[in-house]
């Protein structure tokens with residue numbers, strides 16, 4: 232798909248701004264975020280996540296809480312989070328009915344989930360977090376004097392019906408958005424939901440945990456925005472998660488391809504798919520902190536001034552590794568084809584892969600909205616077992632070193648391998664991309680490995 236980014240003389244450049252859960256956690260966070268929107272008159276579309284912690288509660292309910300006392304306690308926590316914002320509004324009345332009806336709907340769906348849960352029901356239930364937060368946020372914006380209007384993103388965010396990890400349909404989203412949203416931009420700032428969408432039958436879907444970043448990028452693409460802003464709780468992308476290595480340094484500017492690798496390899500600050508629409512349409516992305524916008528942040532764009540050998544370290548936990556061993560693989564052909572036929576038949580998506588003469592190790596792709604560690608479906612396990620020996624290992628984390636020309640630079644990885652000597656990596660992938668070197672380690676080793684590598688490479 233290729234559309235020329237607008238910015239024509241007739242239409243002013245638009246900014247899409249996304250505010251994550253911590254940026255809409257409570258009344259003061261929402262008010263800070265509102266001020267950021269007010270400071271940029273180009274911001275015409277605002278996508279927000281559920282208030283911090285809400286999606287986790289909804290996922291727990293969706294997984295089926297049979298203990299009615301615990302279920303009630305979770306529902307009460309949800310009510311309290313939203314009620315505390317409502318109690319600080321000057322004019323709560325315009326949204327009270329809608330908020331109460333969503334909270335009632337959550338209670339009903341949670342009861343259903345306790346009897347029988349499904350991916351479809353999970354999406355219906357968890358979507359309520361964003362449906363609720365957008366009511367509160369729009370009202371705060373109106374009270375700040377902004378001509379804000381709440382819009383249900385499900386009217387334009389068309390996806391397939393893969394509940395829990397739905398695949399968006401950019402061409403349909405573009406068409407629907409241009410019809411429904413463009414007329415609103417002349418006089419309004421539109422507030423809408425990240426993370427959620429709907430399929431062709433109008434059923435609610437979600438894009439997977441952390442999917443609001445992806446939603447914002449898809450919408451920026453759909454409305455030909457000039458800039459995408461991701462507002463979070465940290466002033467941009469760092470050399471690694473500062474929660475793991477407190478001496479991590481902010482990155483002022485990073486290329487699309489490096490940031491894409493960081494997101495894909497688990498830098499939680501961006502959902503893995505976020506940069507795909509931005510790259511397709513060459514939309515620069517800014518990542519900043521809604522708590523401290525004055526600190527600036529990271530610009531992600533096509534070309535940047537520096538391409539350092541080492542850029543950042545990312546960590547992704549909850550990994551499952553499957554090792555398939557068979558002597559039939561030795562000097563034979565067709566074995567891997569058969570393995571992938573079985574995996575495809577059972578809709579198993581593979582992430583990383585390494586092979587030797589008699590074995591192949593692979594990791595399973597990420598999990599969906601209901602969370603947890605990715606599992607090899609029973610049917611796939613049975614079919615693979617007929618072909619070879621199958622070992623499944625869990626409690627693993629993937630550590631990725633992101634940089635430039637690593638596989639072409641002599642001696643570049645010696646520091647990495649020296650550090651790894653003290654640990655026992657289960658799998659190493661190197662050379663397939665010049666931008667990363669990654670390896671699997673046991674979960675208890677993951678943070679120490681990242682800390683140590685960060686100390687040796689970046690401090």
Ligand SMILES: Nc1ncnc2c1ncn2[C@@H]1O[C@H](COP(=O)(O)OP(=O)(O)O)[C@@H](O)[C@H]1O
Pocket residue numbers: 250251252253254280441462463464465467468469470471472473474497498499500501543544
């Ligand atoms: N390389 C990184 N740079 C910055 N933050 C990172 C990085 N890797 C992981 N993080 C974590 O991502 C968090 C922000 O992501 P997230 O909690 O999903 O925010 P939001 O709720 O705004 O979407 C940060 O607080 C930080 O701990």
Ligand SMILES: N[C@@H](CC(=O)OP(=O)(O)O)C(=O)O
Pocket residue numbers: 250251252253280281286287360425426439440441442443444
């Ligand atoms: N609320 C959803 C979507 C999301 O993107 O949230 P956040 O922006 O807070 O990561 C989730 O928690 O998965």
